[in-house]
Amino acid sequence: MKHPPTECDRTLIFTNKGKGKPINVTPEAVAKSVAWYEQNWNKISVALPITIGGTTYTAQWQHIFDYQTLPAWRSRKASKRSHGLRVAYIYLTLTRLFKGLTERRARR
Secondary structure, three states: OOOOOOOHHHHHOOOOOOOOOOOOOOOHHHHHHHHHHHHHHHHHHOOOOOOOOOOEEEEEHHHHHHHHHHHHHHHHOOOOOOOOHHHHHHHHHHHHHHHHHHHHHHHO
16 A cells, blocks of 8 residues: 655655755754643644644644653653654644644634
């Protein structure tokens, strides 16, 4: 079975939509995005489900993020090897969620 086409192309993820220089995401930027999420957890929870760019974020997504993704990030914080995964699963996800919620508020 062939994997369906997705936005998983590393050149798109780690550059500005494939155009321009690579995104430099520091561990501090990942931590800052997690801090935003934690500070806005209730607002995010109330806004769910929300569809952003073809991805639907649901209460189940938030549950998995809270009880699997974030604990894994916290346990591997010191490991530089998993930085790419943190960027993909935490930073880019939360950045997309932030932009989507901001756009949603602007439309109201």
